[in-house]
Amino acid sequence: MKLEPNGVLVLDKDSGMTSHDCVFKLRKLFQTKKVGHTGTLDPEVTGVLPICLGRATKLSRFITDEGKRYVAEVTIGTSTMTEDAHGEIVEQKSVAMSEIDAARIDEAMRQLTGTIEQIPPYYSAVKVNGKKLYEYARKGQTVERPRRLVEIHRLERTSELAFEGGVCRFNMAIECGKGTYIRTLAVQIGEKLGYPAHMSELRRTSSGSFDETMAVSLETLQALDTVEERLAYVIPLEDVIKRWPALTIPKNRERYIRNGGKLNDVSLEFELFTVYNEEGIPLAIYKRQEGTTDATVEVMLAID
Missing domain, CATH: 3.30.2350.10 (Pseudouridine synthase)
Incomplete structure (x- = not known):
């Protein structure tokens, strides 16, 4: 079998x-x-x-x-076409120890914590007019990129500053919501400091x-x-699915759930949750509608 x-x-x-x-x-x-x-x-x-x-x-x-968590290395002093270490260099500006210190970098990162606006990099899969941005970039074409709001829950420097060859490098830890471009975040830190920058290394340490x-x-x-x-x-x-909140329904409501029925008067503590029957069998995943106590089915899970 x-x-x-x-x-x-x-x-x-x-x-x-x-x-x-x-x-x-x-x-x-x-x-x-x-x-x-x-x-x-x-x-x-x-x-x-x-x-x-x-x-x-x-x-x-x-x-x-x-949400996601990352650890990254940022390089201040050089920017690239792809906003990471693998793209063509587009701007350079030598960084001296007398010009940038840890306090300035920490302040720049503080300003980028919370709800911030990002413009996705050209070398990304974001679609504009039905085409991915990297398709435009590879043809040397420019197009207006959509701005988006993202959530940065934590942005913290985790190493001392290292100066070498006219650039400054440091490590940082990031906790963020969906849709965040860490490459772009590195560029934004550089912009706050008045220097070109890129993300030179990146590792995702958790996803949800x-x-x-x-x-x-x-x-x-x-x-x-x-x-x-x-x-x-x-x-x-x-x-x-046990990682999400659970709601158990009585036997007389089981058929209603299996048919995708809407739930009313759902507690505000539930946003995305799994509905089980009295035998502990998962029937469906529901999502509470924002601003209401109503929840609608997202995925049927019943094992028949």
Whole structure:
């Protein structure tokens, strides 16, 4: 009997791979077509990439919307076309120790904490008029990029400043909401200081409730002989949804839920939550409508 993976694999993505590359390899390793990632990581970025398998692919958009944590290195004094260390240099301005100190950098980071506005980099997958920004960039075309508001919950310098070769480097830790471009955040820090800047290294340490202590590398999975051995690294679907609040409904309401019925008078403490029957079987994931106590079904989970 073929084992069907249903759950989340927390992958520790290597540098040099796209998120789609990871999905392609995992389809082969788990012998299933139902594999989906939870938001892309740029090829050179390493770290936590939750991968949904089987029925858990229904959950990918919810995991994608959760907050992220990163550790990064910022280089002040040089900016690039891609806003990271792998693009063509577009501006340079020598940085001296007498011009920038830790206090100035910390103040710049403080100003970028909270709700801030970002313009996505040209080398990104954001779509404008049906085309991705990087498609315009590769053709040398310019287009007005959409501004977006993002949430920066924590932005903290975690190293001393290092001056070498006319640039200043330091490490930082970031906790942010969905849609944040860390590359752009590095550029914005430079702008606050009056210098070109880019993100020279980046690692994602957590995505929602999944962190790097749960992560496994592709190399480790490839070294295993069977799908069954690899399944030991998959967090079961039932355990994944336990991370969200739970609501149990009486037996006489079960058919109503299975048919996607709307819930009223839902507590304001519930935003995204799982509805269970009295036997503890998950029936559906609901979301409370903003500003109301009504909740509508997002995904049906009942196992018939």
